[in-house]
Amino acid sequence: MTDAQKLKAALVAVFLCMAAGAGRAADVRDTLKALFPVPSSTGSEQLLAEKIATSLPKNLSTERDGLGGIVVRLGKSGAETLVLAALDGYGYIVSGMTDDGYLRLDRPVAAPFARFDAFLLGKPVIISTRKGLVQGVVAQPAIHLLTPERRKSLVEEFSLEAAFVDIGVRSAAEAKAKGVELLDAVTFMPQLTELAGDQWAGAGLGFKAGCAVLAGLAGTISAGPEPGGIVLAWAAQTKALARGRGARPSLGAARMKNLLRPRRIILIDTVQAGGLIAPIIGAGPVLIKAKESPPLLAGEIERAAAAAGLPLQSGAWAESPLATAFSDEGTEAVVLAIPVQFLNTPSEIVAMKDLEALGGILAALSKTGGAK
Amino acid sequence: MKRAALALMMSVLAGGAVVRPAFPQERPSAWSLLRQIVLIPGVSGHEEPVSDFIQKTLPAHLGAERDAMNNVWFTAGSGKPHILFVAHSDELGWVVDRITAEGRVKVKQGGGLLPQTCEALPVLIHTAKGAVPGIIAPRPGYDERRRENAAPQVYSSESFEILLGVSSEKDARDLGVSEGNPVTARKIIVDYSPAQMSTRAVDDRAGCAALLDAALRFDWTRLKGKTVTFAWDVQEETGLFGAAALAKVLKPDYVFAIDTFVSSDSPLESKRFGDLRVGGGAVVRAIDSSNITPKPQILRVLAVAREHGIPIQAGNSRGGNDGSVFVPGGAVDIPLSWAGAYAHSLIEKIDRNDLEALSALIQAVVKDWN
Numbered sequence: 001m002t003d004a005q006k007l008k009a010a011l012v013a014v015f016l017c018m019a020a021g022a023g024r025a026a027d028v029r030d031t032l033k034a035l036f037p038v039p040s041s042t043g044s045e046q047l048l049a050e051k052i053a054t055s056l057p058k059n060l061s062t063e064r065d066g067l068g069g070i071v072v073r074l075g076k077s078g079a080e081t082l083v084l085a086a087l088d089g090y091g092y093i094v095s096g097m098t099d100d101g102y103l104r105l106d107r108p109v110a111a112p113f114a115r116f117d118a119f120l121l122g123k124p125v126i127i128s129t130r131k132g133l134v135q136g137v138v139a140q141p142a143i144h145l146l147t148p149e150r151r152k153s154l155v156e157e158f159s160l161e162a163a164f165v166d167i168g169v170r171s172a173a174e175a176k177a178k179g180v181e182l183l184d185a186v187t188f189m190p191q192l193t194e195l196a197g198d199q200w201a202g203a204g205l206g207f208k209a210g211c212a213v214l215a216g217l218a219g220t221i222s223a224g225p226e227p228g229g230i231v232l233a234w235a236a237q238t239k240a241l242a243r244g245r246g247a248r249p250s251l252g253a254a255r256m257k258n259l260l261r262p263r264r265i266i267l268i269d270t271v272q273a274g275g276l277i278a279p280i281i282g283a284g285p286v287l288i289k290a291k292e293s294p295p296l297l298a299g300e301i302e303r304a305a306a307a308a309g310l311p312l313q314s315g316a317w318a319e320s321p322l323a324t325a326f327s328d329e330g331t332e333a334v335v336l337a338i339p340v341q342f343l344n345t346p347s348e349i350v351a352m353k354d355l356e357a358l359g360g361i362l363a364a365l366s367k368t369g370g371a372k
Numbered sequence: 373m374k375r376a377a378l379a380l381m382m383s384v385l386a387g388g389a390v391v392r393p394a395f396p397q398e399r400p401s402a403w404s405l406l407r408q409i410v411l412i413p414g415v416s417g418h419e420e421p422v423s424d425f426i427q428k429t430l431p432a433h434l435g436a437e438r439d440a441m442n443n444v445w446f447t448a449g450s451g452k453p454h455i456l457f458v459a460h461s462d463e464l465g466w467v468v469d470r471i472t473a474e475g476r477v478k479v480k481q482g483g484g485l486l487p488q489t490c491e492a493l494p495v496l497i498h499t500a501k502g503a504v505p506g507i508i509a510p511r512p513g514y515d516e517r518r519r520e521n522a523a524p525q526v527y528s529s530e531s532f533e534i535l536l537g538v539s540s541e542k543d544a545r546d547l548g549v550s551e552g553n554p555v556t557a558r559k560i561i562v563d564y565s566p567a568q569m570s571t572r573a574v575d576d577r578a579g580c581a582a583l584l585d586a587a588l589r590f591d592w593t594r595l596k597g598k599t600v601t602f603a604w605d606v607q608e609e610t611g612l613f614g615a616a617a618l619a620k621v622l623k624p625d626y627v628f629a630i631d632t633f634v635s636s637d638s639p640l641e642s643k644r645f646g647d648l649r650v651g652g653g654a655v656v657r658a659i660d661s662s663n664i665t666p667k668p669q670i671l672r673v674l675a676v677a678r679e680h681g682i683p684i685q686a687g688n689s690r691g692g693n694d695g696s697v698f699v700p701g702g703a704v705d706i707p708l709s710w711a712g713a714y715a716h717s718l719i720e721k722i723d724r725n726d727l728e729a730l731s732a733l734i735q736a737v738v739k740d741w742n
Binding site: 098100102112113114115116118119121122123124135136137138139140141142143144145151154155156162164166167168169189191193194195196197198199201272341342343344345346347349 | 484485486488489491492493494504505506507509510514515516517518535536537538539543547558560562563564565568570634635636638639640641642646661689690691712713714715716717718719721
């Protein structure tokens with residue numbers, strides 16, 4: 001880095017600290033690093049919820065909902081504004097064990113895309129058991145032993161029918177002795193890659209970045225004067241879709257709506273970045289305008305970002321199932337999404353700049369009346 | 373879930389134990405040597421760091437030599453027979469071909485790993501300025517449903533685009549990246565237990581480690597009536613080139629290639645051949661794609677193992693070995709091995725007992741083979 005670049009970086013850091021409370025820029029990195037290795041998939045969010053709850057300022061009281069979500073109420077005027085992030089990513093569960101000790105897999109929710117399961121082949125995974133984390137791999141045939149035809153089809157035609165998790169045992173009894181049980185969560189082994197340009201990559205990094213930003217907001221708000229009616233929520237089972245007629249909202253988000261009855265909702269979500277018309281990573285969080293007339297809150301967010309000099313992208317990308325849960329009359333819900341490159345792959349890439357800007361915008365909103 | 377169990381899991385997480393070796397390293401052993409050497413980058417043609425490690429680990433009195441290709445070897449004793457042990461120090465990987473205007477890295481084809489298993493894979497580009505992390509981009513449209521009747525997508529290593537976090541060729545070059553840099557997967561060691569693990573490049577760093585361990589443990593002052601050479605050769609994965617160079621200067625009577633026995637000990641493979649068990653001991657790789665070891669020689673090795681109480685298996689599988697290039701020159705090739713599951717993947721699996729049995733077997737053969 002040149003001296004000019006260093007100076008510019010330092011000025012940006014100083015500005016961000018001024019905009020949203022000293023120390024936050026470093027905090028989101030530290031918090032994300034602490035949260036990243038903690039497995040959390042739909043229906044198995046307990047470990048991450050516990051980690052977040054223990055990382056919050058001690059002067060905040062937390063509530064837990066029946067699915068494992070966390071709620072923090074700030075101020076005394078009820079749930080005027082809800083800021084919500086997802087606590088879960090896509091993962092697997094142990095759905096069976098073979099006699100020779102291999103684990104079979106199923107998904108608790110539908111895959112986000114058709115080829116999603118193919119990323120499993122030949123990859124390290126961790127199983128969250130009652131005895132702790134157990135390491136394993138998804139078996140992959142030795143290449144020497146494959147016919148040319150099977151080499152071609154192995155990945156392209158991979159499905160969970162061909163997924164066997166090897167945990168280094170020879171029997172189901174040995175697997176159980178390690179603590180593995182049916183329904184244990186299975187996720188990719190965390191491997192954080194710090195790229196140039198202050199970008200990080202890893203499995204589930206996008207939603208965990210949202211969790212980290214929200215934890216940072218809790219810290220910022222708790223350190224300042226008492227705000228009016230802000231509720232922060234980390235919702236479990238957001239990747240599960242509620243049953244019923246019409247649109248299929250996120251189950252976790254729908255529960256939070258019914259629990260908290262907020263009037264204004266800011267949803268921290270992820271959005272695919274890097275395509276031809278997709279948002280750009282590193283150019284700021286994304287204000288998603290899925291409808292023709294976005295709520296007033298969207299304008300307030302744009303003004304808060306502009307006033308704080310923080311980057312913000314906006315565009316008419318598809319509405320998130322998180323937002324569908326809040327589409328009732330009389331509520332204003334907006335999605336502020338973190339641009340994620342290679343979303344829902346083992347190497348989701350996020351830019352620290354985007355997280356800092358998102359934290360800054362949320363903090364500015366909480367101070368300047370956006371929350372009223 | 374019980375609170376105590378949660379607390380236990382959280383304490384494990386707090387220690388970041390997930391991606392670190394879960395078990396402390398003990399005194400130097402074949403296993404601890406493997407855990408070190410397997411993480412050293414050494415793509416075929418770029419084995420210098422591995423050769424450095426081997427040369428540094430060998431005691432000076434063994435008089436190790438090294439050629440321009442980075443083959444390393446030492447010879448002890450004199451007279452006939454001349455017995456050569458050879459393990460290859462290279463690993464599968466890629467080499468930077470070019471950098472795009474957007475700062476993405478394209479690589480030349482590297483054999484051996486299924487490219488489709490490398491989508492979204494973290495890698496390291498080994499530059500003069502140090503290792504630069506990158507991510508192999510998943511194929512374009514990875515999250516889109518393939519149209520019915522659409523032609524299958526061709527996805528090879530030439531399709532790879534490695535993202536570094538920069539947006540221009542200049543920025544990539546400023547990081548130190550340039551054409552010819554070797555690229556490896558960013559390795560994770562998966563510890564199933566203190567005695568079993570999976571990672572990339574067990575083939576053939578396990579062979580290198582077993583040979584190093586044997587070199588360190590054998591009492592070379594007791595070697596009488598034979599010549600023994602231990603060699604760590606290069607460029608096996610791309611065509612046995614290092615072995616071919618050694619074959620010009622070394623004329624052994626017996627060559628023991630130390631390399632993976634491609635085992636079908638997995639739930640996905642036919643057990644028609646390669647069916648030797650991980651954890652079943654050292655292996656005589658009797659027949660593979662490059663060599664057929666005469667039965668009497670196999671029986672001799674089994675007898676040596678029995679004599680020393682070393683667990684051993686013998687079987688046939690696929691793949692080539694470095695010893696085969698010495699056969700036309702008059703050597704008998706008797707590959708020694710371990711049963712390795714998931715060969716040429718990111719999760720090559722090995723058992724500690726097998727590795728230590730292999731080291732013991734090498735030492736026993738050095739002592740008893742005439």
